Amino acid sequence: MAEMQPDARHSHLGRVSTWWRSLITDYGMALVLFGMIATLTGLTWKRQPPGLEGAAEQLLAVAQRTDRPIWLVGSTSEEDRRLIDRLRGAIPASRVTKMVLGGPPDFRRAAQERPAGAPTPLLLCSSQAGGWSIVSELAERLPGWEGVEVAVPNEVSGSSFLKRENLINVANQITVIAMVAIGMTLVILTGGIDLSVGSLIALSAVVACQGIAKFAGGVDATWLAVVGWSGLAILLCALHGWLNGVWVTFLRVPPFIATLATMLIASGHAFMLSKGQSIDQLPTSFRMLGQGRWIGVPVAVWLMIGFYLSFHWILGKTTFGRALYAVGGNSEAARMSGIGVRRVVLIAYTLCGAMAGLGGVLLSSQLQSGAATYGAMYELLVIAAVVVGGASLSGGRGKILGTLIGALVIAVIQNGMNLLGVDPFLQKVVLGYVILGAVLLDRWRSR
Amino acid sequence: MNTPCLQVIQISKSFPGVQALEEVSLELHSGEVVALMGANGAGKSTLIRLLAGATQCDGGAIWMDGQPVQLADPATALRAGIGVIHQEFFLVPQLSVLDNLFLGHHRPLGMISRRQESQSAREVFERLGISIDLEAICGQLSVAEQQMVEVAKCLLRRVRVLVLDEPTAALTPRESQRLLDFLRTLRAEGLAILYVSHRLEEVFQIADRIAVLRDGRMVAQGPASGWQRKPLIEAMVGRPLESEYPKEPAVIGNVLLRCRQLGRGNRVQDVSLELHEGEILGVAGLVGAGRTELARLLFGLDRHQTGSIELDGRPISLRGPKDAMRLGIGFLPEDRKKQGLILDHGLIENFSLPNLASFSRGGWMRRSEERQAYDQQQTALGWKPSAPRTPAKLLSGGNQQKLVLGKWIQRDPRVLILDEPTRGVDVGARVDVYRWIVRLAQSHCAILWISSDFEELIGMSDRIVVMHRGRIVSEILDPQEVSASDLLSAAVGADRGDRDG
Numbered sequence: 001m002a003e004m005q006p007d008a009r010h011s012h013l014g015r016v017s018t019w020w021r022s023l024i025t026d027y028g029m030a031l032v033l034f035g036m037i038a039t040l041t042g043l044t045w046k047r048q049p050p051g052l053e054g055a056a057e058q059l060l061a062v063a064q065r066t067d068r069p070i071w072l073v074g075s076t077s078e079e080d081r082r083l084i085d086r087l088r089g090a091i092p093a094s095r096v097t098k099m100v101l102g103g104p105p106d107f108r109r110a111a112q113e114r115p116a117g118a119p120t121p122l123l124l125c126s127s128q129a130g131g132w133s134i135v136s137e138l139a140e141r142l143p144g145w146e147g148v149e150v151a152v153p154n155e156v157s158g159s160s161f162l163k164r165e166n167l168i169n170v171a172n173q174i175t176v177i178a179m180v181a182i183g184m185t186l187v188i189l190t191g192g193i194d195l196s197v198g199s200l201i202a203l204s205a206v207v208a209c210q211g212i213a214k215f216a217g218g219v220d221a222t223w224l225a226v227v228g229w230s231g232l233a234i235l236l237c238a239l240h241g242w243l244n245g246v247w248v249t250f251l252r253v254p255p256f257i258a259t260l261a262t263m264l265i266a267s268g269h270a271f272m273l274s275k276g277q278s279i280d281q282l283p284t285s286f287r288m289l290g291q292g293r294w295i296g297v298p299v300a301v302w303l304m305i306g307f308y309l310s311f312h313w314i315l316g317k318t319t320f321g322r323a324l325y326a327v328g329g330n331s332e333a334a335r336m337s338g339i340g341v342r343r344v345v346l347i348a349y350t351l352c353g354a355m356a357g358l359g360g361v362l363l364s365s366q367l368q369s370g371a372a373t374y375g376a377m378y379e380l381l382v383i384a385a386v387v388v389g390g391a392s393l394s395g396g397r398g399k400i401l402g403t404l405i406g407a408l409v410i411a412v413i414q415n416g417m418n419l420l421g422v423d424p425f426l427q428k429v430v431l432g433y434v435i436l437g438a439v440l441l442d443r444w445r446s447r
Numbered sequence: 448m449n450t451p452c453l454q455v456i457q458i459s460k461s462f463p464g465v466q467a468l469e470e471v472s473l474e475l476h477s478g479e480v481v482a483l484m485g486a487n488g489a490g491k492s493t494l495i496r497l498l499a500g501a502t503q504c505d506g507g508a509i510w511m512d513g514q515p516v517q518l519a520d521p522a523t524a525l526r527a528g529i530g531v532i533h534q535e536f537f538l539v540p541q542l543s544v545l546d547n548l549f550l551g552h553h554r555p556l557g558m559i560s561r562r563q564e565s566q567s568a569r570e571v572f573e574r575l576g577i578s579i580d581l582e583a584i585c586g587q588l589s590v591a592e593q594q595m596v597e598v599a600k601c602l603l604r605r606v607r608v609l610v611l612d613e614p615t616a617a618l619t620p621r622e623s624q625r626l627l628d629f630l631r632t633l634r635a636e637g638l639a640i641l642y643v644s645h646r647l648e649e650v651f652q653i654a655d656r657i658a659v660l661r662d663g664r665m666v667a668q669g670p671a672s673g674w675q676r677k678p679l680i681e682a683m684v685g686r687p688l689e690s691e692y693p694k695e696p697a698v699i700g701n702v703l704l705r706c707r708q709l710g711r712g713n714r715v716q717d718v719s720l721e722l723h724e725g726e727i728l729g730v731a732g733l734v735g736a737g738r739t740e741l742a743r744l745l746f747g748l749d750r751h752q753t754g755s756i757e758l759d760g761r762p763i764s765l766r767g768p769k770d771a772m773r774l775g776i777g778f779l780p781e782d783r784k785k786q787g788l789i790l791d792h793g794l795i796e797n798f799s800l801p802n803l804a805s806f807s808r809g810g811w812m813r814r815s816e817e818r819q820a821y822d823q824q825q826t827a828l829g830w831k832p833s834a835p836r837t838p839a840k841l842l843s844g845g846n847q848q849k850l851v852l853g854k855w856i857q858r859d860p861r862v863l864i865l866d867e868p869t870r871g872v873d874v875g876a877r878v879d880v881y882r883w884i885v886r887l888a889q890s891h892c893a894i895l896w897i898s899s900d901f902e903e904l905i906g907m908s909d910r911i912v913v914m915h916r917g918r919i920v921s922e923i924l925d926p927q928e929v930s931a932s933d934l935l936s937a938a939v940g941a942d943r944g945d946r947d948g
Contacts, residue, residue: 318810319803326800329789336748336786337800337854338772396791 028441029390029405033412037161040416044161049127051163052079055153056086059124062151066122069097071110073135074126076101083126097121104132108142116144123150161419168297174411175300176201176366177378178404180359181385182311183241183352185403188386189315190348191328191395192248192255197356197382199266200237201375204360206270208233209279209370218281226286234357240266241353245346263379270372280369290365300362307355311400324348328395384431385410388438409434450513452477452639453498453529453608458507460493467493469663470507475608475639480630482654482671483643486683486873488843489660491643495612498641499531500524511608522551530601531610534617536593540586544568547585548600571599575632591622595629602633609633610641615649616871619733620899620935627653645683645873647676648902661685684875692906693882695889699909700724702760703893704776704862706745709754714740716917718754722862727884727894729908729926731901731934737917738897739781742864745895746778747771758862772801775861779851779868781897787851788839795821795835798854805858824853828883845876852883863887864895869903881907901931901938913937 049055063070072087074080084101098114098121100107107129114121129135130152138145160166180197187194208230212218216225240262247258292299315321323344326334335341359378364370389406391398413434417427451474460468468490475481485491496502498509500518508515511527518524524531538547549564565581572579577595585593594614601609611630615623630640630653644650650657654671659682667682681687704722709715715737722728732738743749745756747765755762758774765771768778780786788797798821799806806817818835825833830842830849839847848868855863865884869877884907888894898904904911904926911923913934921937923929 317812317814319807319812320810322796322799322803322812325792325796326789329792330785332786333789334800336768336778336780338768339800339803340767340769396789 033409036412040161041159044159044419047155047157050153050156058153068122070095071098071121071123073100073129075128080126104134108134120148125152170411170415171301172298174407175304176359176363177381178304178407180356181382181403181407183355184382184386186348187352188391189324189328190345194352195259195379196262198375198379199263200356201360202270202372203266204233204237204357205364205370205374206274208361209364213279213281221283223285230361237357238350238354242350245349249342249345274372278369278371308404315400384435454510456508458504460504466663471665477637477639479655480640480653481656482650483658485660486875490663498529528607530606532597534613536597538585543582545581571602590617608639612643680874694907697725697909699726705757707754709751711752714917722893724891725888727888727909729904729911730897732914732938736914738914742866777855777860777863779865781866783851790840793836797839802857828853844871845873848872862893866897901934915940
């Protein structure tokens, strides 16, 4: 019994530290992400006008308390227009006697033209219109308006970071980097690196846009032509990725050098093809991918979620996934176990090229133009996302959902600092320290 | 007796989940060799790391010449007079022997006086009878020579205690003998030597005293003359031993694998052999005799330039390990850390690697089938810990080898090539490995067994071929009738009259 004691004591300690470690290992960066979201929510917390639904709800409640006729007042902003539309839909048309969408002078004119003797109306105003002095001091300024009731939505407190629109914006801004980071994760898992993705984004953007603008009729291009040229651009990038793989596997060129060369080659081609010009003769259908929405969320974000889930499955549940990790973990041992090491590495580089191509199409769709300057420095942001996401640059270790978290961390930092009005140059400094911090966290947990 | 040179007093050390050392005490006197023995995971490496200053103990003390010392880091340990020769050397391969010898020496103003240095180096070399060119580049020396350079490096710092960790693991039998002679010279010079090994033959040759560690405790200590082979093994393993070589009579079937005049460069020349179903064929030879190269040809890792390979009497062409595996050939490589396992990955991932095809349908893994097979082989072979997510690097050598063996057994191979399957495997696990190889042979698998442990080959093989300089120089049909020294003399080419240097 005496012999058992130390073992029992230590195994208990061991279990506790294992539990902690697994929390840090598997969810470390996710915890950091949530911490950042919480911090930004706090920092951007302030009183602000309620959103569309909140404002409409408050105003309708006021309208139900009386049966006076109603005037709807708003500015020309898109937000106010939507609010007024929403109110009109909810109030019987017979009660609405006047609708003003404009500036303070428009309202003054309307108020002065009101026939004397008619019952004093209830004014339902947007937050902005409620702030005009002609509205708030109406009873004092114009005769015949004594006893008017003006309803303005109350301000509510909330975070401008946590607003639905802003969160969608965060996700939307990172889609290109996040998509390309999927391919980069595959390459880094094999123990390689791909520096050419930034240039491939540019090449793909230029080829797709140039093709549509020059050979498919530009603004009048058909759906089929748009899809065709986009597909061709992606295939071309996949071919470049495959060539990267050939250099690395068959010709044994170090990945850093091989992809550095491809980076220069692809970038040069992009500039030659576009002659340094930005191409914007594009049909509206080309916008679908980058600017379209489905159930209120951008198509690009759906696409990103879809790709991440697919690759999460592929890496976790297929023999290819197993082989990929094995090749990165120890290619010699993988080969001795009958894994086709070269084939696996080739597939990884090819997919990385293809994802960069897709990223290029996405980016030019978001910006509705294509230029050879797109994607500059993206390779570094993409690598940063993968590393922050916990993948090891020596290969064999890393998770695809970790990369998604890494990309989101970068997006949240950028967006948060923009909201807080941080100097863009300082933002770079902060991002640099975040990458160092992520690597330190990785060192600490892999000890 | 006079004051011991080194005293280790009741030291303990624990890592999360493991008590590596528990109140271990040990004394070393000048001019004696103490062998520290123990199975893998017994705590030998931890003790060495403590003496080298690479890690700190939780309790206890280390004394030199009757004074307590704090070994805070490797440099302090060296200054205190303790030199440790690890299994991996810390030589810069691009530098010359002389530069390596004086690497890290403090010099006034950083000036290097080459004349002075080469003079003192030459003195040490002469005293110890080392004949290595001081200007030779370290990376081009043999393992044995590099080891001598490491030792000389320690002696130049005037160490009084020399710790050697498995010094013969990578040496050929002949080089090992030379090393033992060298250590005797050092002992005569008055050095205290701690010789860490689990090779019994060497220990009995060199040690004055033997200390046995098991599960972090010192279980036995005493003069070497008082030990017998079997009780020593039992002290290390902690249980009585039935037989060191559990060989059982084989039922040998038809010729399964045959190669004719196989050759590649000058590493493998004109090798013809036949391997039968259910047979264990031992391949003896020195390091560099072409044994591993032959195995690589048979597994498709390299392509043969001459000759042919036949399986079931039909010629086969192997373009890679995949082809070999499809035909039912398996290969357990000699370096399990570099070639056999992915150390950072989980046990189950390692186990499944050669078996992915059978654990999947159309590229999709069947996790439950995989887990079932893993549990089955784990229960059978008994590697510990068993948790499938444990990184393979946390396993001891013996358990790692069981895992590698398990992943090949799962494939149910027809031919299994074993390259040094028991190197770095402790005595207890070694018997388990033997037993499994016998069981495989009994289920008609043909085994090609490469080993530098000639006792083992004699104990386990049905037949032995000896390789020398890429050729098969002799074949022994009845291994029980020969001795290890017979094999050795064949392996060095003595039978052919061209004895190598």
